[in-house]
Amino acid sequence: MKKGFWKKAVAFAAMLVWVATYAYGADIELAKKSTLESIMKKGEIRVGFEAGYMPFEMTDKKGKFVGFDIDVAKEMAKAMDVKFVPVNTAWDGIIPSLITG
Structure with missing residues (x-):
């Protein structure tokens, strides 16, 4: 060597x-x-979306949020053992809403 x-x-x-x-x-x-740690401490996950993009997120006849993204978010909340909180937000307000919580 x-x-x-x-x-x-x-x-x-x-x-x-x-x-x-x-x-x-x-x-x-x-x-x-981390954001994950914050979600676990609060016991809820807030998910922002704009209802109106079928089939991803929309409102049904009863005004309830439904769709693929909603189903995925609900399953995430269930797996994390936290409450799912849907937040319907206009698309142009998504980033400001994320920043302010």
């Missing part, structure tokens, strides 16, 4: 361990502040 190979290999391994340790700690902090 070439001269200095083991020195470089050990230095590289040490650097990998250091980076992995740092990355692991960063992930824990990010997870504590």
